[in-house]
Amino acid sequence: MKTLLQLVLSIVAVAQEATAQDVECVRERAAMVETIRAYAWSDNGALGQQGLLERVLEAMGRTKRHLFISERSCSIAYADRPVPIGFGQTISQPYIVALMTQLAEVAPDHVVLEVGTGSGYQAAVLARLARKVCTIEIVPPLAEAAAKTLKDLAYDNVSVRLGDGYGGWPECGPFDAIVVTAALGQIPPPLIEQLKVGGRLVMPVGPAYTSQQLTVVEKIAPGKTTTRAVALVRFVPFTRSQD
Numbered sequence: 001m002k003t004l005l006q007l008v009l010s011i012v013a014v015a016q017e018a019t020a021q022d023v024e025c026v027r028e029r030a031a032m033v034e035t036i037r038a039y040a041w042s043d044n045g046a047l048g049q050q051g052l053l054e055r056v057l058e059a060m061g062r063t064k065r066h067l068f069i070s071e072r073s074c075s076i077a078y079a080d081r082p083v084p085i086g087f088g089q090t091i092s093q094p095y096i097v098a099l100m101t102q103l104a105e106v107a108p109d110h111v112v113l114e115v116g117t118g119s120g121y122q123a124a125v126l127a128r129l130a131r132k133v134c135t136i137e138i139v140p141p142l143a144e145a146a147a148k149t150l151k152d153l154a155y156d157n158v159s160v161r162l163g164d165g166y167g168g169w170p171e172c173g174p175f176d177a178i179v180v181t182a183a184l185g186q187i188p189p190p191l192i193e194q195l196k197v198g199g200r201l202v203m204p205v206g207p208a209y210t211s212q213q214l215t216v217v218e219k220i221a222p223g224k225t226t227t228r229a230v231a232l233v234r235f236v237p238f239t240r241s242q243d
Contacts, residue, residue: 028078115165116181120146134172208237
């Protein structure tokens, strides 16, 4: 058995290691936000002259991305690139997460649908900006892990559902904004139906395993939408249920 002194020393060592990692993560996260900011100012085609809103950058800066990947590595988590999360899925590049979040124009009183929970990171960012986030994941282990992570981190305004996101989540809507994190050749009609008038849907549209167009759909009246392509992106394919 450990003596009391050994136990205290081991606790101190763990605390010091955690503190060192926390400091590293804060530094890496701040650097990630500055990288996102620089990309945004250079990407006038997607965002115009305004760049990213400070509230979006603040949400990115406050969300602990390293807790949504298995490695828990700050250097991996906060680099501006996608990270594999298993089952052929990825956690998106931070700049793309920020871009899609801003294009959705999420407000504090909004209810938001996310299709493709993945690790839960995009849902966590949205949860800092919206009143409620409903997120759907078709891969059972990912849905289970994301739900646990979000619960452990006290994202109480996020609900996770296992299922095919093509049909949306009518019981949770209608939605002020919808964010789809997988590519499909067309926009699912049920998602447009569940979008409020004045709401926005953001998703990659195009074939699998190649470049797609990041697309913004705005519902301007019942049965009437406007659509614009914003940027070339590359997302994993939209997975459908086989049932």
